[in-house]
Amino acid sequence: xxxxxxxxxxxxxxxxxxxxxxxxxxxxxxxxxxxxxxxxxxxxxxxxxxxxxxxxxxxxxxxxxxxxxxxxxxxxxxxxxxxxxxxxxxxxxxxxxxxxxxxxxxxxxxxxxxxxxxxxx
Amino acid sequence: xxxxxxxxxxxxxxxxxxxxxxxxxxxxxxxxxxxxxxxxxxxxxxxxxxxxxxxxxxxxxxxxxxxxxxxxxxxxxxxxxxxxxxxxxxxxxxxxxxxxxxxxxxxxxxxxxxxxxxxxx
Numbered sequence: 001x002x003x004x005x006x007x008x009x010x011x012x013x014x015x016x017x018x019x020x021x022x023x024x025x026x027x028x029x030x031x032x033x034x035x036x037x038x039x040x041x042x043x044x045x046x047x048x049x050x051x052x053x054x055x056x057x058x059x060x061x062x063x064x065x066x067x068x069x070x071x072x073x074x075x076x077x078x079x080x081x082x083x084x085x086x087x088x089x090x091x092x093x094x095x096x097x098x099x100x101x102x103x104x105x106x107x108x109x110x111x112x113x114x115x116x117x118x119x120x121x
Numbered sequence: 122x123x124x125x126x127x128x129x130x131x132x133x134x135x136x137x138x139x140x141x142x143x144x145x146x147x148x149x150x151x152x153x154x155x156x157x158x159x160x161x162x163x164x165x166x167x168x169x170x171x172x173x174x175x176x177x178x179x180x181x182x183x184x185x186x187x188x189x190x191x192x193x194x195x196x197x198x199x200x201x202x203x204x205x206x207x208x209x210x211x212x213x214x215x216x217x218x219x220x221x222x223x224x225x226x227x228x229x230x231x232x233x234x235x236x237x238x239x240x241x242x
Contacts, residue, residue, distance in 0.1 A: 005196040075126040
């Protein structure tokens with residue numbers, strides 16, 4: 001058993017690229033992923049699962065087809081399953097994502113923003 | 122659909138008591154709970170699930186039968202299912218817990234520290 005805390009700043013210091021989630025922990029069949037985001041993502045949804053965003057630094061906006069939510073450091077939001085959404089960050093934001101193992105970041109919208117989930121645990 | 126961010130500081134400002142988790146969000150069948158802790162909890166385990174601690178402010182220690190982990194703000198730890206543990210905080214710490222709906226904070230060790238999970242969503 002590993003008695004080592006997971007430090008978000010340390011993990012975030014290990015990479016620079018945007019939209020490339022790194023799995024830093026698992027809880028049952030869920031994964032915790034740190035990610036840096038900047039600019040505009042693609043519209044997508046996750047048909048089978050909710051998706052949690054916790055903002056570790058900076059701020060971002062999640063657009064929906066009929067509105068948006070602004071999120072800053074110390075705030076979270078759960079995007080319900082099946083709801084189309086598009087994250088956007090004017091400046092770099094650092095985010096903790098929580099979702100079931102195997103979720104693809106772009107849902108079915110496979111393309112340039114689709115990333116492997118590098119597993120760092 | 123609710124486009125309101127969940128702000129941890131705002132939620133934590135709504136109560137003073139220790140060891141009394143407040144459910145502030147749900148993701149699938151999991152719950153996010155903010156809790157203030159100070160002093161010593163009871164030894165317990167959760168036979169069927171891992172349990173996630175994310176430190177929002179302050180620091181705490183989780184004791185295990187053969188060791189411990191120290192956690193500070195911006196750090197997380199996942200206690201594996203079935204592992205006996207006892208949280209401890211010398212000074213008040215503010216924590217985000219993530220675990221499946223219905224988990225009792227003290228596991229099977231029902232007693233003075235057992236708390237209802239007030240649902241605030």
